[in-house]
Amino acid sequence: MALEKIVSVDLIEVIENGCVQVRTKTAIKEDGVEISSKFHRHVVVPGADVSAEDAKVQAIAASIHTPEVIAAYILAQQERIPA
Numbered sequence: 001m002a003l004e005k006i007v008s009v010d011l012i013e014v015i016e017n018g019c020v021q022v023r024t025k026t027a028i029k030e031d032g033v034e035i036s037s038k039f040h041r042h043v044v045v046p047g048a049d050v051s052a053e054d055a056k057v058q059a060i061a062a063s064i065h066t067p068e069v070i071a072a073y074i075l076a077q078q079e080r081i082p083a
Helices: 055-064 067-080
Strands: 003-014 020-030 033-044
Touching: 003 055, 020 055
Parallel strands: none
Antiparallel strands: 003 020, 020 033
């Protein structure tokens, strides 16, 4: 009986405001058959450090997070703060 733990980014979504939603799947396999799995989600906002992210997430963020998108995101966040 061989157990194996596999962690993979299985879903990447880009939201209208430039945020990148990332879903990571952790699967446990026994003799090649998945016996358990769980998911974790996190969001990468425009301008965030993506150096620790999966290579696919880094590539998407590099193409989506332009200076214009970052500025628009920051402005939108500032507008949400009550005066």
